[in-house]
Amino acid sequence: MNNFQYTRVKSPATAITELSKNPAAKLLAGGTNLIDLMKYGVMSPDKLVDINRLEFSDIKRGQGTLHIGSMVRNSVAAADATVLEYQPLLSQAMLAGASAQLRNKASMGGNLLQRTRCPYFYDITADCNKRAPGTGCSALEGFNRMHAIFGASSSCIAVNPSDMNVALVALDAVVQVSGPKGNRSIMMADFHRLPGTHPELDSTLDKKEIITGIVIPDNAFAKHTTYLKVRDRASYAFALISVAAALEMDGSTIKDLRLAMGGVAHKPWRLTEAENFLKGKTASVANFKLAAELAMKGAKSYGHNDFKLKLAPNSIIQALKTASGVKA
Amino acid sequence: MAKKYLDNADMARAISRVDGRAKVMGAAKYAAEVQLPDLTYAVLVESSIGQGTITSLDTKKAEWAPGVISVISHLNTPGVPEYKLENQDVIQKQLRVFDDANIYFNGQPIAVVIADTLERAQYGASLVKATYKKENHLTNLESNLSRAAVPKKAKADPKGFTSDFIRGKAGAYKDAAVQVEEEYIQPSEVHHPMELHSIIANWEAADKLTLVDKTQGSQQTAASISKSFQLPVENVKVLATYVGGAFGSALRVWPHEIVAILAAKKVQKPVKLVLSRNQMSYMVGYRPHTLQKVALGASKDGKLVGISHESYGKTSMYEEFTENVLQMTRMMYDVPNIDTKYRIVPLNVSTPAPMRGPGEATGSFALECAMDELSYKLNIDPVELRLINYAAEDPDKKMAWSSNYLKECYRLGAEKIGWNKRKAEAGTVQDGEWKVGYGVATGTFGAFRSAATVKATYKADGSLLLQSAIADIGPGTATAMTAIAAENLGIPPEKIVFQLGNSTFPKAPMQGGSNSLATVGSATVAVCTNLKVELAKLAAQQKSGWNNAVPDHVKISGADLVNSDETSAKVSLASLFSQSGQLEMVISGSAAQGDEKNKYSFYSYSVHFIEAHVHELTGVVRIKNAVSVVDCGTVVSPKTARSQLMGGIVGGIGMALMEEAVIDDRTGRTVNASFGDYHVPVNADIPQMEMLFVNERDEHLNPMGSKGLGEVVIIGVAPAVANAVYNATGIRVRHLPITPDKLI
Structure with missing residues (x-):
């Protein structure tokens, strides 16, 4: 690990000033990912700006919204009664991620920004455009079992590893940020980027900005939500495929729904075409299969992850079955 | 008839791990601390x-x-x-x-x-x-099989398990009515203690x-x-x-x-x-990536006619690593014709090391999956098929078994798992979205004993200190030795301290190959006997009734030394110490193997039964029940033995479902070197397990009647899982681990 400076800030304004002064500074929240990356030599910030004392730790109801502060710990949000009542999908997704110890430490803002777990990103002797732009992508023809099938580029086929992000993109969440130019809101769907030719950039957050909170609009999905995470072991493993499914049912008809997938792209992957197809249709396995086919349009695999072309639609069907309660 | 086997319910009265408190409280200091x-x-x-x-x-x-x-x-x-x-x-x-x-x-x-x-x-x-x-550089096993070589070790030991071997006729399976001929691959696995x-x-x-x-x-x-x-x-x-x-690392x-x-x-x-x-x-060894070719031939009534078995395992460029992958094939079943070939493939990797159940865990995966495949071809129940081919004596050494309760293992395990619920046709039982299957497989590992000495310091305050250089990597060696000494002498366990893991202490073997209990336990019995002889000698100077005391009948009882042959010959220990003029008695005891190896063939056995559920859409495997029955002779320390067996099942589930050290052949680097990426089972992967011991004495290996345990517990678990997955799905996975992608 390189030497670095450390400062603890007490106001968001100071945090923004620190980031503005030093482009190589990084915010330190839960540290569950950043500290690991520093130990591996993947990230070497000059300065850590500790924001753990900032007051972004409330969960509250707004006008038809749920607001979760960026410093709320994942375990706190997942167990919160308001979250469970209004947005149970978010709780399910967060509990599927990491381990109890990590969730106790990890913040909402940090989870939004957690970096890919591509092994070549972590191995500093390997070529990796995300870690060292211009060196190439080792995963493209390497061990890419965990890698993307949607939206990848020849520069990078890494996936966003977060479970929480999949639920948030399904729930049309909005990320609230603050920076030198004031406050702004970023739609969750626009928050994470596709790799394109700049895989070093995970999100559209400016380097001088700080995440203050997450806002989720109310919905009528609470009774029919599922977060399905398919992985190589039952806990503490990243998703091969995950599916967030939230349905509003009117008898056997799907009145409205949201679908998103994890483990398939550089960003949490919203399944808009499948949603449009199923909206107003009868909940049936036959319709789920057709929706899954639509969702898979444009998928591309890279060898070790060929299985995802089958596992992904199967998982979509399964998540819809569980969320709707439909068996046939 | 009262049951003799040990199950979970028998553990309450066994002594607990003597260093458990120190380990849990952080008082036990490991090298890095x-x-x-x-x-x-x-x-x-x-x-x-x-x-x-x-x-x-x-x-x-x-x-x-x-x-x-x-x-x-x-x-x-x-x-x-x-x-x-x-x-x-x-x-x-x-x-x-x-x-x-x-x-x-x-x-x-x-x-x-x-x-x-x-x-x-x-x-x-x-x-x-x-x-x-x-x-x-070359790192890929499968694409470098042309570099396969006969180990130098085999040339030096033509009768060993790594030398080419033929019993009866080579390739005899080809003449049999029913045949199975398949390749099985087990990737490299890392010990990761x-x-x-x-x-x-x-x-x-x-x-x-x-x-x-x-x-x-x-x-x-x-x-x-x-x-x-x-x-x-x-x-x-x-x-x-x-x-x-450590598991061998x-x-x-x-x-x-x-x-x-x-x-x-x-x-x-x-x-x-x-x-x-x-x-x-990659610095401290691993179970080597191994490809095996197995062919079985049987008559229509299930009698094995011939087995051909080849093994190709990787080693480093600078050192030859071999293991007994083919030992089980040579001795497990009563089959007249066997031929085996063992090859190593030198690659640009570090040297492998023995990993729990070394050789046999690999070999049993291929052999016991092939037996399962044969059972379907024959339409004979896999337990029945094994019983049909049960070897009444060691067909390899042509010797009597020292003890062999395999049949009891099959019987007891089948009863406990509810084997009768298994359907003979694969892929036919469904529980909601899950396909349900049952599998069985056998494990075996040689039972060994070598030479050791234990030193005892018996103090006037009634405490006993025992010392041996043996390591305790987790099985609970100090606990088992304490149990042996407590029973032998009559001293309560809490007054006994067994110190180990110090090269200046008396001679002991390495802790490996399941020989610690047999070896150091025998020396512990010896030192206890010697101590009783010395105490009886002192007693004989005080009182009659001690001159011809039989050590086995002498015991310490509270503050007294008693002789069960002469109930009146009770003397107080205090008087013996004051008579000797010493505050403590220091005495040693040694034991070593005799010529028993020339008379009997020594093996421990395990039989594993698995109930697996496989999700129809996602291919996720959940082990729902695991029942393992072990014949390791007399169980000396039931609690730690149970933990050993539990750990073996967990390790075997990991081997079956998730463990795989991946090397990127372009660079030769391990891709999943971290604990996040190299998967071992977590609690959520582990079902309720039933750990059973036949608990029948082996009369020939050592005075405790025990055989080895630590290795045999993992051997056969992975094929039992693979066989259960096949029974559930009809999909035969011959390349471990059995991850969801292989089942959709």
């Missing part, structure tokens, strides 16, 4: 190529970095004296640490940075830059070395190091008081241990070196 004055810290620098030579090594920046004391490489090593000697063992040739510029595998240690703190050493290590002359490999090297004088080290053999490490550094063996002291698991001296000793020599201070979790993946 030991602190010494003036301690310095060493961090390895590794090669980033798989084959070639170092052309330059820039250590300047590291040397100038704050806190860095020294950087050692092939350019300035103090040298390992053994490397200069002639006539070294060409088969077990260690990687020569910093001896030259040659690189044999990616990750090979090329330098070490020693600093005053760990962080400064880590930073210093990151500043060392090497350039290389790169050559082509919880405790990282750690060493503190301390030169107390120019020719005197003390090591605090993670090792499975304190005396064997001392002997190996004394040879490497040309020191009198008594000048090398090795302490391994607590070892947090600490059965030998590895390069990092040599590095720490070199570093301590160079900086003239004690040096601590702790491997990182990533380095654990």
